[in-house]
Amino acid sequence: MLDKEVKTLKKRARPRPKDMRRHFFLEGVVQGVGFRPFIFGLALRHGLKGWVNNSSAGVHVEVEGKRGAVENFTRELPQQAPPRARIESSRYEDLEAAGFHSFEIRESLEEPGKYQLISPDIATCAACQAEILNPQDRRHRYPFTNCTNCGPRFTIIEDIPYDRPKTTMAKFRMCPDCQREYEDPADRRFHAQPNACPRCGPKLEFCGDDGKAFEVMDPISSAIGLLKEGKILAIKGLGGFLFACDAADPSAVARLRQRKVRPDKPLAVMLRDLPAVKDHCLVAEKEEMLLRSPESPIVLLRWKKGSRLAKAVAPRQKYLGVMLPYTPLHHLLLKESGMSLVMTSGNLSEEPIAKDNEEAFSRLHGIADAFLVHDRDIYVQYDDSVTAVVNDQPTILRRARGYAPFPIRLPFSLKPILACGAELKNTFCLTRDEYAFVSQHIGDMENLETLNHFQRTLDLYQKLFRIRPETVAYDLHPEYLSTKYALRLPGDKIGVQHHFAHMASCLAENGEMGPVIGLAFDGLGFGADGNLWGGEFLVGDYGSFERRAHLEYVPMPGGAAAIQNPWRMALSYLYAFLGREGLMRHLPIFAQAKEETIRVILRQIDRQIHSPLTSSCGRLFDAVSALLGLCVSISYEGQAAVELEMIASAGETGAYEFFVEEEGGKEIIRLKPMIEGILRDLEKGTAHPVISGKFHNALVKIGLSICQRIQRQGGPKKVALTGGVFQNRLLSEKMKAALEKAGFAVLLHRRVPCNDGGLSLGQAVIANFIAS
Numbered sequence: 033m034l035d036k037e038v039k040t041l042k043k044r045a046r047p048r049p050k051d052m053r054r055h056f057f058l059e060g061v062v063q064g065v066g067f068r069p070f071i072f073g074l075a076l077r078h079g080l081k082g083w084v085n086n087s088s089a090g091v092h093v094e095v096e097g098k099r100g101a102v103e104n105f106t107r108e109l110p111q112q113a114p115p116r117a118r119i120e121s122s123r124y125e126d127l128e129a130a131g132f133h134s135f136e137i138r139e140s141l142e143e144p145g146k147y148q149l150i151s152p153d154i155a156t157c158a159a160c161q162a163e164i165l166n167p168q169d170r171r172h173r174y175p176f177t178n179c180t181n182c183g184p185r186f187t188i189i190e191d192i193p194y195d196r197p198k199t200t201m202a203k204f205r206m207c208p209d210c211q212r213e214y215e216d217p218a219d220r221r222f223h224a225q226p227n228a229c230p231r232c233g234p235k236l237e238f239c240g241d242d243g244k245a246f247e248v249m250d251p252i253s254s255a256i257g258l259l260k261e262g263k264i265l266a267i268k269g270l271g272g273f274l275f276a277c278d279a280a281d282p283s284a285v286a287r288l289r290q291r292k293v294r295p296d297k298p299l300a301v302m303l304r305d306l307p308a309v310k311d312h313c314l315v316a317e318k319e320e321m322l323l324r325s326p327e328s329p330i331v332l333l334r335w336k337k338g339s340r341l342a343k344a345v346a347p348r349q350k351y352l353g354v355m356l357p358y359t360p361l362h363h364l365l366l367k368e369s370g371m372s373l374v375m376t377s378g379n380l381s382e383e384p385i386a387k388d389n390e391e392a393f394s395r396l397h398g399i400a401d402a403f404l405v406h407d408r409d410i411y412v413q414y415d416d417s418v419t420a421v422v423n424d425q426p427t428i429l430r431r432a433r434g435y436a437p438f439p440i441r442l443p444f445s446l447k448p449i450l451a452c453g454a455e456l457k458n459t460f461c462l463t464r465d466e467y468a469f470v471s472q473h474i475g476d477m478e479n480l481e482t483l484n485h486f487q488r489t490l491d492l493y494q495k496l497f498r499i500r501p502e503t504v505a506y507d508l509h510p511e512y513l514s515t516k517y518a519l520r521l522p523g524d525k526i527g528v529q530h531h532f533a534h535m536a537s538c539l540a541e542n543g544e545m546g547p548v549i550g551l552a553f554d555g556l557g558f559g560a561d562g563n564l565w566g567g568e569f570l571v572g573d574y575g576s577f578e579r580r581a582h583l584e585y586v587p588m589p590g591g592a593a594a595i596q597n598p599w600r601m602a603l604s605y606l607y608a609f610l611g612r613e614g615l616m617r618h619l620p621i622f623a624q625a626k627e628e629t630i631r632v633i634l635r636q637i638d639r640q641i642h643s644p645l646t647s648s649c650g651r652l653f654d655a656v657s658a659l660l661g662l663c664v665s666i667s668y669e670g671q672a673a674v675e676l677e678m679i680a681s682a683g684e685t686g687a688y689e690f691f692v693e694e695e696g697g698k699e700i701i702r703l704k705p706m707i708e709g710i711l712r713d714l715e716k717g718t719a720h721p722v723i724s725g726k727f728h729n730a731l732v733k734i735g736l737s738i739c740q741r742i743q744r745q746g747g748p749k750k751v752a753l754t755g756g757v758f759q760n761r762l763l764s765e766k767m768k769a770a771l772e773k774a775g776f777a778v779l780l781h782r783r784v785p786c787n788d789g790g791l792s793l794g795q796a797v798i799a800n801f802i803a804s
């Protein structure tokens with residue numbers, strides 16, 4: 033098609049003798065980020081003629097003019113590209129001059145099979161913020177203001193190339209003013225696909241708890257009035273509904289928790305600006321950068337003692353999840369109310385976030401007192417991302433808004449593979465070329481709604497990135513929905529051991545090839561021996577691994593019941609190490625359980641009924657948390673471990689003992705001295721923060737000594753810290769410091785979560801190696 037164009041142009045051409053023509057092809061995030069107007073402006077500045085257009089694969093540019101001007105254009109293009117653009121590759125070739133008369137923006141081009149990277153949604157830019165707050169501006173208080181530098185992208189796109197008819201903005205016809213902006217290359221909204229104004233764009237509606245719209249003058253003021261009364265508001269946002277309530281009102285927060293069936297899990301808050309954040313939290317420089325970044329994620333910040341926000345927002349936590357407003361609607365709500373708002377996903381417990389109005393009215397009925405909705409459809413759910421600065425590095429703990437669907441780029445090319453992930457906090461991963469497209473956070477694959485969300489998002493990624501997977505990777509756990517789903521798909525199947533995938537994920541996001549020691553401290557993952565692993569020292573690369581050491585196995589009495597009730601794990605450890613008599617001496621620890629229940633559990637263990645063996649470090653955390661009486665039962669995943677971390681005295685230097693035994697060619701880490709030490713300390717009345725500190729230190733000592741043993745036996749001097757337990761900052765930071773002090777290179781997760789949210793990446797890369 034291009035060639036034909038060139039030929040017809042040549043016929044008309046009357047090139048000046050010294051002119052040269054250069055054709056560029058650029059790939060990366062180059063659409064929906066103001067790239068064409070930038071090229072247009074740059075060409076005009078250098079007095080160049082030619083054209084630019086979007087294609088399914090990227091952006092084509094041709095410039096023609098004096099050699100010096102073309103060279104300057106070539107140099108400045110990557111240097112001055114718009115802030116949200118990401119040029120992944122740039123190629124050009126010089127052609128015979130064609131005699132262009134002007135510089136123009138041409139129709140987008142569809143090329144079958146081609147694809148391009150797509151920008152995530154971007155937080156409202158400063159210029160748009162200024163407009164909505166300016167009473168003289170035509171977008172004053174308009175909640176859907178955006179421009180080429182900001183606004184929705186991924187959540188409204190249905191197919192590529194990224195043009196308005198292929199977005200959920202298609203149904204809104206631009207008014208003459210918006211159209212003028214859209215067509216003016218000098219305008220900030222030139223070819224801004226979601227461009228809109230109060231006259232022509234989406235509109236807000238304020239609805240009662242039954243979904244019926246109220247006839248109100250100003251939905252924003254009405255919504256604020258409701259929030260001030262301590263009520264719960266469901267707000268339709270960028271990627272789905274969020275529940276909001278006054279974060280400073282303990283009874284409002286309690287009501288939200290009760291209705292949402294979320295008694296303990298920390299809630300995120302949205303604060304109006306940085307000074308407001310600093311009123312409530314300590315903010316280091318890197319944390320401030322994260323907060324203010326265009327991704328605008330939730331950042332876990334150290335919560336100040338004197339903060340007036342309700343304790344119930346994040347009970348027993350040191351950290352508070354905070355974000356700044358990221359849509360014009362948020363800016364208006366927070367500025368005009370002066371409030372601090374809880375903002376949490378609009379769902380019941382672990383279901384996916386609701387995204388459509390009617391769906392929200394029915395699913396969120398009984399939780400929200402009112403709804404603030406609009407008529408721009410959300411094509412795909414997109415949760416808020418969660419981040420923290422760990423080991424002095426921005427680290428993603430939940431990867432969605434602002435980050436996905438931007439891929440992880442690998443130092444090698446991959447086959448088309450689909451990796452289905454595991455169960456909790458699930459994502460999938462699709463690969464092609466050197467890209468791994470890790471999906472946004474999908475959720476816990478435990479119900480049909482989440483599976484539907486998974487399927488719909490997978491369909492979208494396959495369409496947008498033109499991927500037809502030939503191989504499917506899945507977790508070895510036979511009961512996972514993701515495994516069952518994978519096994520029903522056509523194509524080759526490759527089962528990948530859970531912690532092998534964790535290790536590979538860490539290698540992949542660091543662009544490393546291995547070999548490495550994979551230190552995987554995790555909740556649970558199905559092991560190659562049929563037991564539930566989770567305290568593992570693997571050695572390997574993408575092709576294979578060897579299990580070199582692990583925490584010793586103990587029974588998990590009742591399976592899932594042991595996860596919900598950490599006291600069962602405490603009982604199991606005590607029974608394993610002290611026997612029945614020893615256990616009876618410590619019976620007061622299990623005061624909440626009937627003696628009869630305990631007898632039943634012990635019988636379960638003896639007869640090996642429904643008591644799978646586990647080496648999980650997460651379950652060890654549970655046991656210790658229960659021994660201290662912190663968390664005998666939990667209401668969200670990882671709660672017992674989180675609460676144990678929160679009380680730990682970070683300055684503690686003591687550590688509990690352990691020993692190592694060789695068994696069948698593996699090192700088994702024996703924990704009896706550790707558990708006995710904790711019991712002794714409890715009897716002595718040692719403060720719980722000290723016990724928790726010594727427990728954390730013991731895990732660091734285990735990590736270091738096993739890595740040193742492996743290394744002495746000729747193993748690698750590089751360690752990948754992976755698995756959900758490493759969401760524990762104290763452990764992650766202490767482990768890294770200890771290993772580095774001993775001369776190990778340490779790889780950490782930063783771009784994908786260390787928890788199961790990062791697992792699909794590892795599965796995909798392993799499958800790629802095994803399939804070849």
Ligand SMILES: [Zn+2]
Pocket residue numbers: 156157158159160161178179180181182183
């Ligand atoms: Zn903007």
Ligand SMILES: [Zn+2]
Pocket residue numbers: 206207208209210211228229230231232233
């Ligand atoms: Zn308009």
